[in-house]
Amino acid sequence: MASGVDSISALPDDVLHSVLRLLPAEEVVRTCVLARRWRGVWRSMPSLRFNGAEGWGSADRFAQFVDHLLHLRFGGDGGARPPLDSCEFDFDADGFMQLPANERHASHWIWQAVPHVRVLRLHVVEFEQEPSPLSDLRLVSQHLTRLDLVGVAVNDSVMDFSGCPALVELSMEVCDVFANQLLSPSLKHLRIARCFTAEDTRILISLPSLVSLELIVCRQGRSPLLGSMPLLARAVVVLKNDCADRCFKGRFNDCGDTCYGCRYYYGDPEFGPTYDRNDSIFLKGLSEATDLELSADSDVILFDRDLKRCPTFTKLKTLLLNDWCLAAGHNALICFLQHSPILEKLTLQLSKGPSYVSETQGIYKPLGQSVASHCLKIVEIKCANVDSKVHRLLKILTTYGIRLEQIRVKQTSRISGSECFNFVCTDFS
Numbered sequence: 001m002a003s004g005v006d007s008i009s010a011l012p013d014d015v016l017h018s019v020l021r022l023l024p025a026e027e028v029v030r031t032c033v034l035a036r037r038w039r040g041v042w043r044s045m046p047s048l049r050f051n052g053a054e055g056w057g058s059a060d061r062f063a064q065f066v067d068h069l070l071h072l073r074f075g076g077d078g079g080a081r082p083p084l085d086s087c088e089f090d091f092d093a094d095g096f097m098q099l100p101a102n103e104r105h106a107s108h109w110i111w112q113a114v115p116h117v118r119v120l121r122l123h124v125v126e127f128e129q130e131p132s133p134l135s136d137l138r139l140v141s142q143h144l145t146r147l148d149l150v151g152v153a154v155n156d157s158v159m160d161f162s163g164c165p166a167l168v169e170l171s172m173e174v175c176d177v178f179a180n181q182l183l184s185p186s187l188k189h190l191r192i193a194r195c196f197t198a199e200d201t202r203i204l205i206s207l208p209s210l211v212s213l214e215l216i217v218c219r220q221g222r223s224p225l226l227g228s229m230p231l232l233a234r235a236v237v238v239l240k241n242d243c244a245d246r247c248f249k250g251r252f253n254d255c256g257d258t259c260y261g262c263r264y265y266y267g268d269p270e271f272g273p274t275y276d277r278n279d280s281i282f283l284k285g286l287s288e289a290t291d292l293e294l295s296a297d298s299d300v301i302l303f304d305r306d307l308k309r310c311p312t313f314t315k316l317k318t319l320l321l322n323d324w325c326l327a328a329g330h331n332a333l334i335c336f337l338q339h340s341p342i343l344e345k346l347t348l349q350l351s352k353g354p355s356y357v358s359e360t361q362g363i364y365k366p367l368g369q370s371v372a373s374h375c376l377k378i379v380e381i382k383c384a385n386v387d388s389k390v391h392r393l394l395k396i397l398t399t400y401g402i403r404l405e406q407i408r409v410k411q412t413s414r415i416s417g418s419e420c421f422n423f424v425c426t427d428f429s
Helices: 013-020 025-033 059-075 100-116 302-307 323-338 388-399
Strands: 047-050 084-090 117-123 146-150 152-154 158-160 169-173 181-183 189-197 212-219 234-239 291-296 318-322 345-349 378-383 407-412 420-424
Touching: 025 047, 025 059, 047 059, 059 100, 084 100, 100 117, 146 152, 291 302, 291 323, 302 323, 318 323, 323 345, 323 388, 378 388, 388 407
Parallel strands: 047 084, 084 117, 117 146, 146 169, 158 181, 169 189, 189 212, 212 234, 234 291, 291 318, 318 345, 345 378, 378 407
Antiparallel strands: 407 420
């Protein structure tokens, strides 16, 4: 400062870009007036971020700026330009998307940016608001590798990403996903979290290149129909009792089709397609996984119904289940052990709620002295208390041939929530 030397301007472009990418696009453009060195820096920025119309005085002024900037970056002289690393539209703070005209602007911007970016992030609304629609998601891009959507309503019958052959990662959070099918020959990582789905149809997900799947809570609607995913390595599924695949009468396995959730589990012919009652809805699509986590509330019937046609998990090595697998006579737990021939580690996550562990004989009978894989090395029980629920679970496991020395109990402290105590089982009475 004392010498008057402009040290920042002397930095290389890569360093300046690292700093400027933290700013919204309009502030990046304003740096062109700082000095002659800065006049063209914004034009070579590898990323763009638009934060909505707040502070612009009107939505029209903001829309004009975005139109002009995207035209300069992507369509000015028609010459070929290298793709941007990322482009982000964040409209959740100022209600910009509440007007239909602005929705049309946003749809146009997405279409304009998609062919020229590697990563596209679209954050439309806050979590408690209604998802905002876009006119079309049939995107076409040779460069797009990742797409993050938050608060977007997808109403196309088919979400077809075949026009994006480089796309490997798709994340959808708090979106309306009212589609019948998801298509992508290249997609490797799929995350669907807290999204709303249809109550009378299931979205078919059959992705030949998928490696990882994360499905966290299908709100109000049905879970997907999972097709073939031969390369799947890891899947995490969490289903709560606000999904439609639950017994509305609170039964563990179902109520005999006397409630809405159970009666229309295989579809309602008056309102949508029906599904084969003799085939798996969900678990068959996960049968190639090597690492699987399945958690659900006790009245979710999806897993239990599929286990009646349980596939063999020929590659499964690590498995995590929560209390749902211990309800209705611990049938699900035994079934998984029977159908996982190379399972090495089983983790059972017990909740703090009421016990669903019973000592009754399940409908899945042992195939021999032990139903567990010969490869099984450890069974880990995670719990808040080492109580009668854990005691009954130990009895179940040893009854079906799992030795005490294979079992570990991990207790989380009720006071701190982070302190853990590990126990090795030597005997119990």
